[in-house]
Amino acid sequence: MNAVETLTLIGRPNAYYPGLAKPLGGVNAAVLFSQLFYWQDKASSNLGVYKTRDELEDETGLTHNEQRTAIKKLSDKGILIVTEKRLDHKTFYKIDNEKVNEVLANFATSINQTPRSEESNCPEVDNVEIGATTKSSSYYQEITTKTTTETTTENTNNIVIADKPQKTRKATQLSDSFKPNEHHSEIANELNINLNDEFIKFKDYCLANGKKYVDWNAGFNNWLRNAGKFKVSNQRNNKQFMTRSERNFEVMRDL
Structure with missing residues (x-):
């Protein structure tokens, strides 16, 4: 069995918005947001989508510790509302669409105010109507669980570039x-x-x-x-x- 055949056995690739890494506080936060964003219109509760930590790890590859850090970053920005039903042992995640637009708009403003020599290649950010049939901003692309090999390679490169090497933890x-x-x-x-x-x-x-x-x-x-x-x-x-x-x-x- 070659490497390509092996890839078909380890699960589906996960698509996320690489451009969200900076405004949301890192690649892990962007990956988690993109996955929860994908499930928002499929949620059966007004509290948002119900997911276990193991399910999120299977879908995103983020460990429980990485999820906790990403959730904290998104919650601190007001983008993610987390509701814990302790008696039912369930945790619900809901995206605050208005807060998302606010955070992205503020980030776009800060980019526009940056001197030309220091500007990044971040695309223009416009307000987006979440759940609408079409999305007017060029910043967004349709979330899908089906990605091409080219997209997967691009996402992998982005993760390698954005993540800093972590220090080895001692037992x-x-x-x-x-x-x-x-x-x-x-x-x-x-x-x-x-x-x-x-x-x-x-x-x-x-x-x-x-x-x-x-x-x-x-x-x-x-x-x-x-x-x-x-x-x-x-x-x-x-x-x-x-x-x-x-x-x-x-x-x-x-x-």
Whole structure:
């Protein structure tokens, strides 16, 4: 299997607006905004679109930490409204269209006021009616999940240019402040396991063995998923054992 054939197996490419990276605070913020923008007119709730962190990671490639940073940037600008339904374990994301126009207009103004020698190649920004049949601004293009190889290559180059190399993080021991978060609760509910019990086991195991992690949230994610697999395996083994016992009982009864 060659490289091109492999690409068809790892998912669909994701289209985003590269020109939004500067006004929105970075490539990750632009990628997340573009994906949520795509889903806005498909949302079934007036609170916006419901997405889990894992779904957003599958759709954008952004890790949970990268999503948190991007969400904060968009929320601070007033572009993204985040509503958490804790009892339902759901988070909704809604784009404020008026705020988007305001932010982009202010950015365009600042570009126009920049001396000619310092101007960037950013295209002109006009107000856009979100959800309209046509979009008058040349700044926008239609969002689509189908992109050509050329577009994918261009987006990849933009990401490489815009992102600064990140410093290598060191593994640390378990902190007293580390607690299960909303995403951990979602995993536990999905796998039907007790979050508090598993956290106590995880904490005792790590302290007893001097475990260190670069990302403790990711470490606990893996623990919960393994606990779910272990529970399913035990249930399957117990079912097989009961089946054998019942069969043996039938044999003994016939003797």
